[in-house]
Amino acid sequence: MIPKRNRLKKKKDFEETFKKGKRLKSEFLEIRIRKVNKKDKKIAFVAPVKAFKKATERNKMKRKMREAFKGLMKNLDEGVRIIIIAGSGAEKKSIEELEKAIKKQLVQFKFLKE
RNA sequence: CAAGCAGGAUAGGUAAUCGCUCCGCCCCGCGGAGAGGAAAGUCCGAACAUCUGUUUUGUGGUGGUUUUAACUAACGCAAAACAAAGGUAGUGGGUAAUUCCCACCCGCCGUGAGGCAGGGGGUGCGAGCAGUGACGUCUCAACCGAAAGGUUCGAGAGCUCCUUCGGGAGUAAUUUCAUCGAAAGGUGAAAGUGAAACGGCCAAAUCCCUACCCGGAUGAAAGGGCAAGUUAGCCUUCUUUUAGGCAGGUAGCCCGCUUGAGCUUCGGAGUGAUUCGGAGCCCAGAUAAAUGAUUACCACUUCACAAUUUAAUUGUGAAGACAGAAUUCGGCUUAUUUCCUGCUUGGGCU
RNA sequence: GGGGGCGUAGAUCAAUUGGUUAGAUCGCAUCCCUGUCACGGAUGAGGUUGCCGGUUCGAGUCCGGUCGUCCCCG
Secondary structure (H helix, E strand, O other), X not given: XXXXXXEOOOHHHHHHHHHHOEEEEOOOEEEEEEEOOOOOOEEEEEOOOOOOOOHHHHHHHHHHHHHHHHHHHHHEOOOEEEEEEEOOOXXXXXXXXXXXXXXXXXXXXXXXXX
């Protein structure tokens, strides 16, 4: 789990990131990202009911994504607000595959130092 | 061995590394705790909270009358009773309470172990549509044909018999009068259809009655507290600007929020559901929402392969259910892994 | 977290108090019309009433359970 201070928790923050954030899409993931003029980094993970019907599946998906993201945290740019949304099909991917997919997108658009 | 019936338990473990949430402390750290039997469906029942009825009684109490005392409208608190709607239904018991649970009785089903969304009283199948045909039983099974066959000398001279084929009903299921019943409805007579409506039995999870239970509504997003910003208004300061306070309660935060009809264990009461007493224990409280990831070893089950080979054992590999707390409990229902116990029926061997 | 509705032919909807063979429109198929297509006409096929069980002489309808789907509160 990501520590509390790095979670995107407030409803207002969340909505802003969701609406105004840049949209990066891949086969089974969607990332919304936005930079604000602050020093902290905040992230949230979403597993929609449409893609994952049961509560257990949603929990599992979110845990997988968190685990995949863990290593990327310290190299992230300051002030980023990220929401990562899992699509259907993502539950079959391993943690390494998820990590690669996230990394690829973030590096490509220069939010993450390698 | 096969098929089945009933009941119960279980929901992998240990270690290391990297993380998350909460709590504690001698706070750069260390220690402790961290999903379920169904957390699910939301089908019932309660706790708790707020709002809200009518009547009566008690009580507090501001105001009023008033010398005091006393009386008393509003309002608050407590208790009791109650309409409608709704619910329940063998007898007795359990519980905070239930549509739940337990014991027993009767009825029905099953070869049996056992099971039942069986259990107040009453009323109630002539409704389907035109037919060999009206819940079941009993009664009645008739008619027409130059359609075919049989029997027969002959079935197209006529009569009669058997089989097959074809054909043929009601504006159907009401109306009128009288009468019984609290009601649903019944009974009698007349008319009408039919071969038959006469009689008896069984039928409400559609109808009626009785007895009993219960004030009602909304649900933790209940409800309460603190309170940025903004602000109509009020007060203070001041020539004004301004500043401060009050009021208000939005965003946000906090409480509610986990000690409870609690768990473990011992003893007593009871056939049992359950209950009484003692001792010990504290056992998730998140909120875009923690309880995870990786590796190793050890168990258990299943499958595949190989070896020994009657059975079985050993080794290797793979796989391992349903499912995620959201105020808290008690039931019910549904999903699902593995195992155990007792019993029944049938077959085989000794 | 809490509450409510709806599942009937390929599609959109009906079905009285439980009572005939579950009906209508569009679509579909075949034939006719035409030189051909459309239009038009005729005929026809198509249903486990979401699923499982119960009550009943009889269930789309009544009662339980289950699955799916849509909506409301915030």
